[in-house]
Amino acid sequence: MTATVAIKEANGAGPTLSTITQGRYCTTDSYNPGDNYPCVVPSSGFNYSYWKHHCLAISGTYTRVSNIRWYTSGAVASNWALGTGGMLLVCIRDSPTLGNGCPPGNYDQATGVAGTTGHYLKDATNGHNYYKGQTANPANADNYVSATPLEVDLNTYGPNATANSYYVVTQVKIASNATQGDKPNETFTFRYDEI
Amino acid sequence: MDVDQGPGLTPKLVYMWAVVTEDGNSAYPQYNLDTGEETSWAKVAGLKPDYLMWTPIPREISHKVAGTATLPVPSVILELNPDDIPVWTRRGVYTRTTSYVCQDCGAVFVWDGNCDLECGLCGHEFHWSPDMELICPECKNPVKIVYRAAVCPKCGAKDLWYCDVCKEFKATQLHLANNECRCPDCEPIDKHGLIRHKKVKPQNMDLLETHYVLGVRGQFEIEMVPFDKSLVDDISWKLVFMGRPHLVIEYDDTYIEINGKPLTLAKGDIVTLGPEIRAPNEFVIKVQDGNIRVKGDDDGTD
Numbered sequence: 244m245t246a247t248v249a250i251k252e253a254n255g256a257g258p259t260l261s262t263i264t265q266g267r268y269c270t271t272d273s274y275n276p277g278d279n280y281p282c283v284v285p286s287s288g289f290n291y292s293y294w295k296h297h298c299l300a301i302s303g304t305y306t307r308v309s310n311i312r313w314y315t316s317g318a319v320a321s322n323w324a325l326g327t328g329g330m331l332l333v334c335i336r337d338s339p340t341l342g343n344g345c346p347p348g349n350y351d352q353a354t355g356v357a358g359t360t361g362h363y364l365k366d367a368t369n370g371h372n373y374y375k376g377q378t379a380n381p382a383n384a385d386n387y388v389s390a391t392p393l394e395v396d397l398n399t400y401g402p403n404a405t406a407n408s409y410y411v412v413t414q415v416k417i418a419s420n421a422t423q424g425d426k427p428n429e430t431f432t433f434r435y436d437e438i
Numbered sequence: 439m440d441v442d443q444g445p446g447l448t449p450k451l452v453y454m455w456a457v458v459t460e461d462g463n464s465a466y467p468q469y470n471l472d473t474g475e476e477t478s479w480a481k482v483a484g485l486k487p488d489y490l491m492w493t494p495i496p497r498e499i500s501h502k503v504a505g506t507a508t509l510p511v512p513s514v515i516l517e518l519n520p521d522d523i524p525v526w527t528r529r530g531v532y533t534r535t536t537s538y539v540c541q542d543c544g545a546v547f548v549w550d551g552n553c554d555l556e557c558g559l560c561g562h563e564f565h566w567s568p569d570m571e572l573i574c575p576e577c578k579n580p581v582k583i584v585y586r587a588a589v590c591p592k593c594g595a596k597d598l599w600y601c602d603v604c605k606e607f608k609a610t611q612l613h614l615a616n617n618e619c620r621c622p623d624c625e626p627i628d629k630h631g632l633i634r635h636k637k638v639k640p641q642n643m644d645l646l647e648t649h650y651v652l653g654v655r656g657q658f659e660i661e662m663v664p665f666d667k668s669l670v671d672d673i674s675w676k677l678v679f680m681g682r683p684h685l686v687i688e689y690d691d692t693y694i695e696i697n698g699k700p701l702t703l704a705k706g707d708i709v710t711l712g713p714e715i716r717a718p719n720e721f722v723i724k725v726q727d728g729n730i731r732v733k734g735d736d737d738g739t740d
Contacts, residue, residue: 249446
């Protein structure tokens, strides 16, 4: 048999994990705020979306799932016209022995000024507790493509365990010359080994 | 707390593994051909195989075992030397693509960001796509995109903006950097925001594929995929097993030999499996009795 997998997003203080069929980066802690809380182009400097936690939810009858990785199209910043210095940020660790992802126990709820900007992932005071103390800054997600995926979670799951992988933590960084409006479609991929 | 809005995706297997040992006299298939009972990999992992096979799931199994399917695909057999450490796994590739749904006609579409633009200097109107430079084709000056909107390619629907002062929808709007959208006709008199009517909404499209990987550690790795999606992976060759099995060349200046004849191929070239194909110092692959046989290239010559 094979594992059943889904992508879940964690929100709220709990957190609550939702198997999402819709979702967008926004300026509140919600996987889908409808038309509300859009990301805002700043008059200067950068604004940020609230950061997001996404994981691979594994269940069913299977032997072993391992080597969970994540990558993008490599063109998110340009496709989404995020402006000079704008990009999709993804968190990384200085010593990713078990992967760059955030363990479920280290989840940190996204915060910010609702409707305007999220707190930067590495903000010294309000940043993500699992990453703000790292030397490494959040990386440009466009660096992680199918040839060079991000190692998210190097744990081994199974047999038959119902589990959520480490989170990929991402955040949109928006420059003052970003383009407003709808964003072209993008593809994000989780890849894992199973036997 | 988990909130399930869907059970997730479970891929259908079209291949099962089989381990052959002791000079080909003992075979351990993933599924018992009579009962459909699955043998766990842990029970065979310690064996010293002569061959590892990805073999198509027979009809007797797909009728018994949920999540399997029988397709006309060839077996792929990896021949191992005594010192070879095999690389052998299934690889799940879960792809999430954002898309748009038209609220008028129901079309689901992927939008690349193309839009109609008007040059702010000369007024020339033109259609722009992301593979173009942001330059007016008429006066050659840079053009700035203030606002982009997804448009349904089937019925042309796009978000509408309504002014409740003018009591009409506005074909043009004033988009400000702080996300305000104001009525251009009301602007000189009374700055007034427009009401957005969503015609195009985002949604996700998920796809889960199972790829089958085989190789010899430190020598080569081949990822078997159902369809070519022109992915580039610098650690493995790509073998497409649906339709007529073939290798897809991933990089320019790839050197191989077909029946001993040297060839230098370009990215995107297709090599149909059949004759003996040698990737020097990596592997030799050929079709024999309808099966694809792969072994490490130990000749050591280029």
